[in-house]
Amino acid sequence: MCDLPPCPDGPFRQPALIALDRRTMLGGAAALTLTACARARESGALRFWATGYEGDYSPHLMVPFTAATGIEVETQSVPSTAAHEKFLTAFAGGVLPDVFMLPSGWVGEFAMIGAVAPVPSPALVADTLPAARAIAQVGGRDYAVPWAIAPQVQFYRRDLLGAAGYDAPPTDWAGWLRMGSALKGRRPGEFVFLALLNWPDTLFSMLYQAGATLLRDRDTRGNFRTDEAREAFAFYKSLFDEGLAPKVLSTEVQDPYAAFAQGRFAVWPSxxxxxxxxHRRAAELPRERWGVARLAGPNGPGPATMVANSLCVASTCERPAEAWALVRHLSSAASELRFQSLIGNLPARASAWDAPQMADPVLAPFAEQMRQPAIAPPVVEWERIQNEVQLVAERMVRGGLSIDEALAAIDTRIDRILAKRRALVEAGRIA
Structure with a gap:
């Protein structure tokens, strides 16, 4: 149930539940994929898939590539919530596109199953920010070319904080809570922070900032029953216990941007x-009323979650030279700067950061955060581990588990997920 106060016409709303047949959905998706692939092959076009805004706006980057090479590119924007399964289904069916975007946490998995080709030349990644390149490597080998990098920061309402006596959010956790209490005291019917329960990035940022090492024994077992992890979980839980953050999932928030504009919350890690x-909705929330800052840490800002979107070429691609030429074009400094101006993506190319547009003060907190990246453990099971941590943490926030019970449950689940990896490591079959 949504814990927010009644707001019939507002941005928070309990979603309708729709029963869908999973087999029908997958069957339909596979049929559509096969049809699209056949159409692209008939036209001689390269096929490119990406998710989110990258998928929506990628056609803007294809025009100069086609003009220079004569190669047409058929693009497809894949919904983020369905992308992982769609890509795996396409690989199993032999219909992966020539080039596709993968979030950083998926590169190892797709390399392991042989779905992506190794990067053929160091020149393709030579100008890449070190943290972005590390995320796209598997066993020290490049399997993807970083395309954009995204460290987590906090967006905040300048006017709401200012009314409570703050020019900007405090940089430490104790100060963050004091600010939260001050804001809540002025507006008891609203919240202060938005930390969606099914988006675990904020919790993981807190874990990294607390200095937690999340896996142990050569990354084969969970390591959440530590003082550092307990400190992060306690702070995360306190945001909900004190009514500073709503206990909601993303599916229960109809329009978070409208909620931010309306002052339903004042700080949004994103x-x-x-x-x-x-930018699109400046009429609702003018630029002077919001700001960006690094996330608070136990004693000041520290490492925070960082994701990168990278470009891969399918191992089954029949036109690898043309596919890598497309990757080279899309990951060029010019293309990454074009995307930055279109959708806010931060370039993975180091040289792109010298461009005048990157001197915008609003980008400074992102640049500072990239100098303290938090790199997830290099295990292909990490996506599953994150999901399990999120599920247990949600249960803890809702009162179903104590902090110690949650940490023990997480370690148990991680140990189960990593059982095969542990056996292979112990047998000396993988490092």
């Missing part, structure tokens, strides 16, 4: 692409 939404 990513660079939020810049596009705020």
């Amino acid at each position: 990513w660079p692409t939020l810049l596009l939404d705020l």
